[in-house]
Each structure stands twice: as C-alpha cells, then as structure tokens.
Amino acid sequence: MNNFRLASIVFLAFLFLFPSQEIFAHGGGHKPEEKKVEAPASKDSMYSAKKTDSLSDSDGSLDNIFSPTDLFTQDELVSPMPMDDMKMEGSHNEHAEHQQAQVQLSRHERVSSSSKGFGVAVGITLFAGLAFAGLTFTRPGE
Amino acid sequence: MANGLSKILRDRLGLQLLEYDIPEHANSIKYSLGGMTLSAFTVLVLSGILLAQFFVPDPERANRSLHYLVDQVYLGWFLRGIHFWAAEVLTVTMTLHVIRVFFTASYKNPREINWLIGIGLMLLMVTLLFTGTVIKWDQEAYEALAHFLWVAEQIGVFGLPLTEAFAPGVPLLNRIYMAHISLLPIITLLMVGLHLFYVKFHKLSPLPEAQEKSNDMPFTRHMAYLQRAGAGVFLLICLLALTIAPPLGEEPVLGLEVTKPPWQFVWIFALENLWVPSLVIAPPLIILFLAAIPFVDQNKERYWKKRPLAMTVLVGFILLFTCLIIWGKITTMTHSM
Numbered sequence: 502m503n504n505f506r507l508a509s510i511v512f513l514a515f516l517f518l519f520p521s522q523e524i525f526a527h528g529g530g531h532k533p534e535e536k537k538v539e540a541p542a543s544k545d546s547m548y549s550a551k552k553t554d555s556l557s558d559s560d561g562s563l564d565n566i567f568s569p570t571d572l573f574t575q576d577e578l579v580s581p582m583p584m585d586d587m588k589m590e591g592s593h594n595e596h597a598e599h600q601q602a603q604v605q606l607s608r609h610e611r612v613s614s615s616s617k618g619f620g621v622a623v624g625i626t627l628f629a630g631l632a633f634a635g636l637t638f639t640r641p642g643e
Numbered sequence: 644m645a646n647g648l649s650k651i652l653r654d655r656l657g658l659q660l661l662e663y664d665i666p667e668h669a670n671s672i673k674y675s676l677g678g679m680t681l682s683a684f685t686v687l688v689l690s691g692i693l694l695a696q697f698f699v700p701d702p703e704r705a706n707r708s709l710h711y712l713v714d715q716v717y718l719g720w721f722l723r724g725i726h727f728w729a730a731e732v733l734t735v736t737m738t739l740h741v742i743r744v745f746f747t748a749s750y751k752n753p754r755e756i757n758w759l760i761g762i763g764l765m766l767l768m769v770t771l772l773f774t775g776t777v778i779k780w781d782q783e784a785y786e787a788l789a790h791f792l793w794v795a796e797q798i799g800v801f802g803l804p805l806t807e808a809f810a811p812g813v814p815l816l817n818r819i820y821m822a823h824i825s826l827l828p829i830i831t832l833l834m835v836g837l838h839l840f841y842v843k844f845h846k847l848s849p850l851p852e853a854q855e856k857s858n859d860m861p862f863t864r865h866m867a868y869l870q871r872a873g874a875g876v877f878l879l880i881c882l883l884a885l886t887i888a889p890p891l892g893e894e895p896v897l898g899l900e901v902t903k904p905p906w907q908f909v910w911i912f913a914l915e916n917l918w919v920p921s922l923v924i925a926p927p928l929i930i931l932f933l934a935a936i937p938f939v940d941q942n943k944e945r946y947w948k949k950r951p952l953a954m955t956v957l958v959g960f961i962l963l964f965t966c967l968i969i970w971g972k973i974t975t976m977t978h979s980m
Contacts, residue, residue, distance in 0.1 A: 606782070606901065618721065640871070642863060642867030643868055
C-alpha cells in the first residue's frame with residue numbers, strides 16, 4: 502500500500518513538473534513590453550479622481566464625501582453634512598448614461614505569463630500541489 | 644529519538660490536551676467546511692499583511708498603489724490574486740458550512756450560542772468583503788461606498804459613525820482601511836476563538852441519522868485531516884490566482900453608477916432594483932431571521948427527512964438567493980443614487 506502511495510506521488514510529481522518546464526520557459530524572464538506605472542509619489546495632487554465636467558461644476562456633496570482633504574494639510578474643510586445631496590432618483594441620470602463610456606469597467610482577466618515573477622508563482626503553486634498530493638497519499642496522523 | 648522528542652514537546656507544550664475524543668465523522672468534507680473556512684481566513688490574514696506593505700490608504704493614491712503593486716512589484720499580482728481568491732473560496736466554504744449546520748440541525752439545543760456566534764462571524768466576513776471591495780478605490784468601490792453611505796444616512800443617528808461627518812477631515816477611506824486591517828480582523832479572531840471553544844465545549848454535533856453513538860478518535864487525527872484540507876484549499880487558491888487576475892479598475896469617476904457589485908452582494912442589488920428601501924430593510928431582516936432559527940425551531944428531530952418544514956425553508960432560501968444573484972447579474976439598474 503505504501504509502495505502504491507509512493508509511486509502515485511512520483512507520478513503526480515512528474516505530472517506537475519512536466520508541463521511546468523514549458524511554462525517556465527515563457528514566464529518570468531521574458532517580458533515583451535513593460536507598462537511603466539509611476540510609483541505613488543508623495544507630492545501628488547490631492548484630487549486624483551477623474552471628475553466629469555458636469556460634476557465638477559456642481560457643489561455636490563457626494564464629491565466631498567470622498568474628498569481627501571485633511572484638516573492638517575489643507576485649508577479646505579470637508580462638508581460636515583456630506584449626505585445632503587445624495588438622493589434616489591426615479592430613472593438613470595442622463596449625465597451618467599452620457600458619460601458611462603468614460604468608465605472602463607473592470608473584469609476578470611487571464612494572467613499573462615509575462616507577469617513579474619510568473620515562474621516563481623508557478624513554482625509556489627506546484628509546491629502547494631505536491632504538498633497536497635503528499636499529504637493525500639501518506640495521510641500522516643490520520 | 645522521534646518518540647523522545649515528541650514526549651518532550653508534549654510535556655512542555657501540553658500537546659496531550661489536544662488528544663481528546665471527537666466523533667469519527669469529523670474527518671469528512673462536510674464536517675470540515677468550518678476548518679477549510681479557517682484555512683482560507685488564515686491565507687487572507689497572511690496575504691493581507693504582505694499587501695498592506697504596498698497599499699497607500701489615501702483616496703488619491705489607493706488605486707494607483709494597487710496598480711503599481713500589480714504591474715511593477717515582483718509577484719505583486721500573485722499576492723493580490725491570492726488575497727482575492729482566498730476571499731472567494733472563504734465565501735463558498737462558509738456558505739456551505741452554514742448550510743451543513745442547518746441541514747444537520749447542529750444549531751439546536753445546546754448549540755444555539757455557537758449558531759449565533761457563527762452568524763456574527765458571517766456578518767464580519769461580509770463586512771470584511773465589503774471594506775476590501777471599497778479600499779481598492781475604483782468605480783466599483785466608489786459605487787459600493789455611495790450605496791453604503793446612502794443606507795447610513797437612512798438609519799439616522801445609528802449610521803452617523805459610519806459617515807465622514809463623524810470625523811470631519813479624516814478621509815472615510817482611511818477609516819474603512821483601518822477597520823479592514825485591524826478592527827474587523829481582531830474581532831473576527833476573538834469570535835473564531837469563541838466559536839472553537841464552544842465546538843469543544845458542546846462537542847461536535849452527532850450524525851442526525853445515527854441510531855447509536857458513533858466511534859470516537861483523538862482530535863489530533865482531525866487536525867491532520869484539516870491540515871490536508873487546508874493544503875487543498877491553498878492549492879485551489881494558488882491555481883486560481885495563477886490563472887485568473889481579479890478585477891481592478893481605474894480611479895472612479897465620481898457621480899456615476901455604472902458597475903454591479905461583486906457576486907456576493909448582487910442579490911441586494913437585485914432587491915434594490917425591485918424596491919429601493921430593501922437596501923435598508925433586507926439585511927437586518929435576514930440577520931434577524933437567521934438569529935431566530937434555533938429559538939423558533941424547537942423540534943427535537945435532527946434527521947432531514949423528518950424536518951420537512953426546515954428543509955422547505957432551506958431550499959427556498961437557496962433558490963431565492965440563487966435567483967436574485969442570477970437576476971442581479973443580468974438585469975439593468977433602473978435608478979441611480
């Protein structure tokens with residue numbers, strides 16, 4: 502029985518490791534084009550949320566709710582009654598429909614093999630797989 | 644040698660206290676769902692500690708710091724994926740655990756208290772999920788917070804501590820982040836401890852269909868089983884993180900309502916579409932309903948075939964939520980905040 506488990510572990514190890522060579526070959530080191538994203542700087546503008554024209558014109562307290570203004574760093578005070586203008590409307594806001602296209606909706610995406618450290622991530626996953634397989638076949642303490 | 648070391652450890656650390664007897668049916672998937680949930684929570688805490696090193700909890704930089712993490716930090720995308728998928732796995736295992744407890748009537752006398760603690764833990768998990776959604780500060784986060792603030796306004800003075808008006812000048816996002824990484828996890832850990840204490844105190848609930856007492860085994864055997872289950876959970880999380888990147892939008896456009904919430908909250912999105920005040924009314928009603936179950940259901944029977952009313956309620960609840968989630972996913976919102 503123990504021999505069977507040992508053989509199964511070896512088989513599983515091969516099963517995991519064999520395709521991983523191909524994955525490693527395409528992962529980690531190869532990165533066609535790196536999208537440069539600036540590291541968060543300490544002197545950025547206080548208002549970085551993209552505001553639409555119509556909204557910036559309004560004195561909507563909804564904006565103030567998410568204002569990063571700080572009593573210690575800015576003169577501007579946050580509205581003490583931020584919820585005043587929040588209300589339920591009967592139908593879709595016209596502006597919202599008009600400007601909907603400006604918002605890029607986020608979705609699940611496939612992970613690219615050129616992501617930084619992809620090879621190591623594959624390795625961690627393989628290690629987790631081997632650990633699970635090992636525990637499943639040897640069942641220590643069970 | 645190994646036995647000697649084992650004895651030394653047992654004597655010094657008191658490990659023999661873990662060798663108390665529990666029923667053998669503990670070593671099954673359906674009675675280990677709570678342990679799997681705890682495994683996912685552990686992954687969440689550990690990955691969350693690492694994520695916190697890279698996150699800037701400021702409204703102007705929160706979203707960009709996440710994009711920086713995902714695009715520029717070595718393994719940052721994987722770390723975020725692990726955190727996200729651990730939360731998804733936890734939602735599933737926790738829900739299945741609650742269903743199992745209801746199905747086997749494990750909430751009945753004398754385990755009512757643990758049912759209530761479990762409901763509290765479920766609420767904490769939902770709150771952690773919500774705060775986690777908000778702090779990434781993209782369009783989905785902004786809209787989730789706008790809905791939450793609307794609800795907070797509706798409940799008047801009780802909602803005041805949840806708004807920015809409570810602490811003017813302090814960005815709400817900072818407070819939500821604080822809750823997400825410290826307040827809520829600390830309360831959760833305390834309640835998990837209490838939950839486990841009562842599992843031991845009342846003992847694992849017996850199999851409802853068993854005619855006589857089942858065989859016992861030492862708890863350490865169950866720990867070994869949970870260790871394997873935890874490894875399986877971690878493997879699943881890694882596989883998901885390796886293949887599917889969690890969504891992350893750009894900084895929000897204020898004032899718009901164009902996204903839908905994560906699937907765990909879509910049911911309330913659907914209810915809101917039917918009747919807006921349900922945003923305020925539905926959550927407390929559901930909590931009240933769940934909390935009342937052990938006190939309303941006084942039937943001593945535990946076997947599911949002899950509890951037709953309870954099974955009808957369970958199936959009805961699952962069907963209702965499934966339909967609401969599907970409908971919420973396909974429907975279009977007919978109003979905005």
